[in-house]
Amino acid sequence: VVERILVSACLMGRRVRFDGRAKTLDDTLFERWRSEGRLVPFCPEVEGGLPVPRPPAEIEGGAGGAAVLSGAARILTPDGTDVTRHFLAGAQTALALARSMGIRVAVLKEGSPSCGSLRIHDGTFRGRVTRGAGVTAALLEAYGIRVFAEDRLPEAATHLQTLEATSS
Ligand code: SF4
DSSP states (O other), X not given: OOOOEEEEGGGGTOOOSTTSOOOOOOOHHHHHHHHTTOXXXXXXXXXXXXXXXOOOOEXXXXXXXXXXXXXXXXXXXXXXXXXXXXXXXXXXXXXXXXXXXXXXXXXXXXXXXXXXXXXXXXXXXXXXXXEOOOHXXXXXXXXXXXXXXXXXXXXXXXXXHHHHHHHO
């Protein structure tokens, strides 16, 4: 069984970030997975209905994605616009795609209110980060899909090997 990997679309060069740019990941492991046809690009914010470019958004209070999923925190732009529903829609679509394809691993862009898995911004729009996961990362993890940040590819590779060894 060749495990496929859900990937933040911006890491694959898609210009879908809020500022209209990509964050292309240049890494030999990543390139190998790409050539093996494992990578499934997805941008939760665009799929959730947000445009490119778009205002930045942060989870209020620097709460994690789990707080957003439970309704305890919103996601706001700097002028206070509530964009939570778009983030929730994108997260649900990411989960549905992963489950429909049997995907059990994701590599997502760190620091994003959707894709961050270890760090997110603290809700002040001052460039400060705090520990926590974004909404899509939190939802995927809640359903047993392991999420790795783009600077954790060796750990992702080890996990993939374990999955493939136990499912072959
Ligand atoms: Fe990249 Fe995720 Fe932000 Fe989309 S939501 S631009 S995939 S980090």
